[in-house]
Amino acid sequence: MAQNDTAKNGNGGNLGFEADLFKAADKLRGNMEPSDYKHVALGLIFLKYISDAFEAKHKALLAEDAQAAEDKDEYLADNVFWVPKEARWSHLQANAKLPTIGTLIDDAMRAIEKDNESLKGVLPKDYARPALNKVMLGELIDLISGIALNEEGDRSKDILGRVYEYFLGQFAGAEGKRGGEFYTPRSVVRVLVEMLEPYSGRVYDPCCGSGGMFVQSEKFVQEHGGRIGDIAIYGQESNYTTWRLAKMNLAVRGIDSDIRWNNEGSFHKDELRDLKADYILANPPFNISDWGGDRLREDVRWKFGAPPVGNANYAWLQHIYHHLAPNGTAGVVLANGSMSSNQSGEGDIRKAMLEADAVDCMVALPGQLFYSTQIPACLWFLARNKNPGKGLRDRRGHVLFIDARKLGVLVDRTRRELTDEEVQKIADTYHSWRGEDGAGEYADVAGFCKSASMDDIRKHGHVLTPGRYVGTGDLVKDDESFEERMTRLTTDLGEQLVESASLQATMRDQLKLLGFPIAELEQ
Template identity: 50%
Template sequence: MTNTEEQKFLDELDKKLWTAADKLRSTLDAAQYKHTVLGLVFLKYVSDAFDIRRAELEAQFKNPDHEYYMDPADFGGAESDDYKLDINYELEERDYYLETNTFWVPAVARWQFLQDNNKTVIGGATLNYSNRSGEQEKLKLSSVGHLIDNALEAIEADNPKLKGVLNKRYTQLQIDQAKLGELIDLIATIPFAHATLNSKDILGHVYEYMLGQFALAEGKKGGQFYTPKSIVALIVQMLEPFKGRVYDPAMGSGGFFVQSEHFITQHQGKIGEVSIYGQEYNHTTWQLAAMNMAIRGIDFNFGREPASTYTNDQHPDLRADFVMANPPFNMKEWDTGVSDEDPRWQYGRPPSGNANFAWLQHMLHHTAPNGSLGLLLANGSMSSNTNNEGSIRRALIENDLVECMVALPGQLFTNTQIPACIWFLTKNKNSRTSASGRALSDRRGKVLFIDARNLGYMKDRVLRDFTQEDLNKVTETFHNWQEGNWGVEDDVQVSTKVAGGYGARSDQVGFVKSVQLNEIEKHDFVLTPGRYVGAAAEEDDGEPFAEKMARLTGQLKTQFEESDRLEGEIKMNLAGLGYEV
């Protein structure tokens, strides 16, 4: 199947998913139906994955060439009751599923059970089901919500990693039970099996799509848990988290971890060589992130509980190789209960009215000696001198921790119009080999400035996005500079390569410049890329500057005169109608 056909499949899946969400839109607010729909999608996925593995096992039990083969002759023949019972018994053995990292799904949590009984339980009912031994058991349920909550509780009980993760609140939903049953029937039509896409890729697409749509639906509040995929991808591409510890102290739904997995997979790395650490304050978002990791089979440590990164650090001893985050911009009143003498404030006590430099220093505190970090912040962080921010930024620069600054275009976020930038810091600019195997040059005393404000395209009337070529251009420029491949080509060659999607290899007016620390000092330690890269020269139209200015000034004078004339006519017409002007 072609990529076009795959995309068509995913587009149709998107429409079906959003139709499912719309069934609840009129009765639940966006925050509620986000968790309601995603919880059911999770149940459908784990059940489908379980069924796929179950079918594989059944085929293996009946295959004489497989080590799991069960010879019918030992049970009185292939059609004997004993043979069928024994196969069914083996198909309920958890270890067969765990060995392929497939969730064990108890009988009461399997999608067919939910679909068969979602109408029966409206108003209450007692259901019969078969346990592993084939014996009949009874289950008393009061509603469709109770049916779903019971399924989620059963999955948690059989999968300790999910303890406390699933959002078991369907019984509490103020919603028509029949509508919830309709939602189960609709989600039943969502396929997690495909000829060329594996089920985890499909579910990953589902999560990214739904999180993005919910962020749009919830507006500013919803965007707190969602960072646009292209921005996350840019930071991951630039940092290259191939192996080691990866940490996000404001993880939201876990987007940086998912993109790290994609990156590692695309570059033939091993996800098992990466350890995932995260923290999140919001309980339901913490649950989303844990589900996001669980469905992908990614091992994770999100601490004992949802908690404030500032007052209840869940990973106090962690020193990570890669730290990435998109924390809330310009967060106020963040420091209640935080000591002025906190060891994280090595470069200055952040102001109470803005957490930008608190996030940055927290991340630095948790960065390993050879580690690197990428942090999204509001543009004000690059130039503000309010309440100690300027002195903290100066200390970071003087200690040679800042490696690269990237200015982003506007309209990238669903939840804010605040202009943003990316800080890239590292504790070691010496020549060494990166985790991805690249030979890094000695970058001490230098900072790379990239102005990416002119990149990207408008994906709709309100949102901007990057193309993969845009991401590659910025990433390759940064990597060329890191590797010492800088200043090796003339401007014509650089322009040609940049136009073709390749990264620059030397300073380019309007886009990139490598700057010494003493030059930053001359600019009062301001880190705004536009101040250093300058403005790209406009195309020469052949008209001398003096003549162009005279012509434009003359045109402006004529337009002013015409404006005065029209204003006079309007006043006369209004006066003729009896209005005073």
């Protein structure tokens, strides 16, 4: 009965239908690995999207001019992909039970790539492989056929976009650490977007994964009355498979973009060398040790000092700062160790960034937010210009610290999410501190936020851990569960151990320079 109601009324009104749909799709997966099934399911959702968008445009053109309805340029001019007859969803749905359905899908993908230059090399084309169960494939087509059924135009696009985004998140969770390589949790992305407010201009991500930063940026623009074309999207990704996911993810949302791929990455082959972005949002991989830094010692991007060859954290920060426009701002996700590390000159780089007033705000995040790691993370917000102007107050010589480690709710035993209210609380605090119109007056809140002067920061040795500045808030509430309390305490302990290791390494380095190296103890 529920299925009949969905087919009759469409499924857009049911905000939880994505979860039900994923459960049904996951049952069809059988013994296939999530990393393989991901491409099967997402490829078909993409095919359904572009076919629906084409059919809607085709119907509108037919009502005006039958000849125009067969003109490919009419579709491309409206950012709609041209879909040949043999690639349309109705054709695949009608043949879903044939043993040759895999070949038909592959042929459809090739035909679409042939007629749409921007999709060349993007779509999956291995549905005919013998190992892929064709009965399962037919059932998956039937399931996806019900998405956005009886919905029209933009409503249909939005529903399919939501499904694609939800499936990406679920597959990332199923893949664990590997999933984190292509997906940043939605609540983390929302913090970045809500704080930076990318209303218009150039938005860039040098390690864009599956494109989640861009999708949330476009959502922000639309939710605040803007248009989808108000921001220009630029990105780079070094993993070819992930780049394909990003291209499809943005296409499903109708987002035009310039996303580049090469296997050398943004450090060694910067595809957008001359780009100066108004907003940069990035979640680079944490603590990369093998990034080829020895070949880039004199690079122009290292304005604050050459990053250590054994850790790319400060290479990412400086690459991003280099690409900021004169009034640009950036939000970067990094491991907590980046806030306090003094190893291999990182402390000197951090000091130089602070003394140059490049850092605007630091946010300590709660643990368990990420699929890929239990390492506690933080957000760095960089600014090219902290002078008064453009509706903002004078922030020179000050940095805002926000300690959000106690926020978030457990969604299962291993993962936490920030609620919409918590995201808004963090963003509102930043906007008030910057002096934005209508944001309210800023005030320090013990245990949560503190506006610190450079003198304060110097006293702390240019360490940027928010907990050092915000102080202690109210005592832990009695209703905090044992599991939540242990999670909080172990997260705090983990941060202290990281800082302890950093201090030990610094002491070893200094003693070695003085000629008194500490001998390594045998295990």
